[in-house]
Amino acid sequence: MxxxxxxxxxxxxxxxxxxxxxxxxxxxxxxxxxxxxxxxxxxxxxxxDGREGIVELLRERVSEGIDAGTLDPDRPWDESLAAWARSYRAAFAAHPRAIPLLMTSPVRAPRVLDQYERAVTLLLGVGFDLADVMPVIIALENMVLGSALDLAAPEAMWELPDETTTPRLAEALDAAPGGRADRAFELALAAFLAHARAML
Known part of the structure; x- marks a missing residue:
């Protein structure tokens, strides 16, 4: 043949x-x-390069969905970081099962490292202490990736057998508007950014 x-x-x-x-x-x-x-x-x-090489190829592929251009030093840093967080979340929400795999192996992919370089440069450029930069980025990632997993969960995450055993929970669930994951993410993002501003 x-x-x-x-x-x-x-x-x-x-x-x-x-x-x-x-x-x-x-x-x-x-x-x-x-x-x-x-x-x-x-x-x-x-x-x-073996399994580890494939993991890095996966990291690059999933991360292609992140708009690195959002990390723009010419716009307010908090707007840039928020836009990056939303783009990051959307990229990983498209492949939620990849999150545990990618988050438990070291990052080596050059295109992904370049995004971190941009984020570090942005934060240093506006005056964050060098020692605070990675904790800020990691905290943001933890929130983003947790929310990306949340997007893959059912909209109704609490199933109550009846309303008598947990009446306040039942009331709170009834009162909650739709779009649970999106609303929770925006609340967490706003709180994160408020704390980051205070760090400056």
Missing amino acids: GRPRTPLLDRERITTTALALVDEKGDFSVPQIARRLGAQTGSVYHHV
């Missing part, structure tokens, strides 16, 4: 297949990727 005109394996196909597995199952393995692509497991390793 001659060689196929379209290669079975390349980094793009491997990344797409790994992300599909993560979206379905919450994880992936190199043999699973190879099976889906109709290739040998060993052939996958010719294109990527």
Whole structure:
């Protein structure tokens, strides 16, 4: 048999297949990727630096949805940070099962590191103490990623057997407007930004 005109394996196909597995199952393995692509497991390793390399490809792919241009030093820093947070949340909300995988491995992808560089530069440029910069960014990420997971949850997260055992909770749930995850995120973002302003 001659060689196929379209290669079975390349980094793009491997990344797409790994992300599909993560979206379905919450994880992936190199043999699973190879099976889906109709290739040998060993052939996958010719294109990527093992499982860790695939994780970084996934990080780059998911992070492509984040608008790094929001980290604009020519606009108010808090507006820039809020816009980045909303874009970051939307990108990860599209692949919520990737969050545990990506957040438990070190960040090495150059394009992703560049976004952190922009965020650090923005905060230093407006006067944050160097020692405070990473705690501010990490706190923002914790909020963003928690909210991205919340977006994947059912709108009704509390199922009460009746209203007699938890009457105040039942009242609060009845009084809460729709869009639970979005409203909670904007509340947390506003509180975060208020505290960050006070740090300055």
